[in-house]
Amino acid sequence: QQQVKQSPQSLIVQKGGIPIINCAYENTAFDYFPWYQQFPGKGPALLIAIRPDVSEKKEGRFTISFNKSAKQFSLHIMDSQPGDSATYFCAASDGGAQKLVFGQGTRLTINP
């Protein structure tokens, strides 16, 4: 119930392509869904986040799509660049909990 399942594990896309990373959850109490970006040797950094009262959120080239009925959310990266190559983690939390539950992570490579 506490798990967040993330796919794919790894993804290779050509520059300019649109990588899509998917996450699914079971716990209907989750009400906050952030995405974190992690470069090698660094800590995760918040990229973008969404609450379930909206179905989409855009920040620059990053978009989260949220499907409450399916309990799924996804990250799209428009016009991807080699500098976007990193590991991406989806996560979820509920307002009463003091923790984030992370997905397994997706290692994204953008080829030039």
Place this chain on the structure above:
Amino acid sequence: EPEVTQTPSHQVTQMGQEVILRCVPISNHLYFYWYRQILGQKVEFLVSFYNNEISEKSEIFDDQFSVERPDGSNFTLKIRSTKLEDSAMYFCASSPSKGITGELFFGEGSRLTVL
């Protein structure tokens, strides 16, 4: 830009030894966390800390682990008797918000290697 700082960046220890990992959270933040990431795996919650006490902890955070905020700026994680399986990257995080909102600010991590 304010950041969470962690020391040491890498520590190698023998099994059974005590280890203390240190963190300086962002100064006006109220909530503090430790997470760990075993190599190649997902980030896992260990413990959250607010108002000088543990507010939540995971199953991983057993009696071998403890946290402390000894002086109002540092936040430490102690592992009393390390095991091989404690080898991981340990991330400290802090948040300004009451309750989790996902807006965690992570440090760069302390890599612990237990031999």
